[in-house]
Amino acid sequence: MADMVAYRSLSTSMLRCLDHVPPPAARAANCVPVEADDLPDGGICTYPDCGVDVLIPRGADGS
Known part of the structure; x- marks a missing residue:
């Protein structure tokens, strides 16, 4: 099983990175958890002013 990388809203399809978990x-x-395999074309967090690519591993400090 792959690691969870984000959550997707079932009603709006908004994608949220793990820093902006609902x-x-x-x-x-x-909301449903999303794994990297669920995003073959990539995924960008749609939380206002975020825009993080959820498939790029982030360090422990969030960078």
């Missing part, structure tokens, strides 16, 4: 209630009701 709150638990939203995840349970409307």
Whole structure:
């Protein structure tokens, strides 16, 4: 099993990186975990002012 790289909203298809994980209630009701294999064309976090490529490994310090 691949590592989870993001969450996708089922209602809006918005993709959020792990730094912008939706709150638990939203995840349970409307979001699914996404693995790298689920994003063959890549994926960019759609959280306002983020834009991180969720497939690029990030260091422990977030960079």
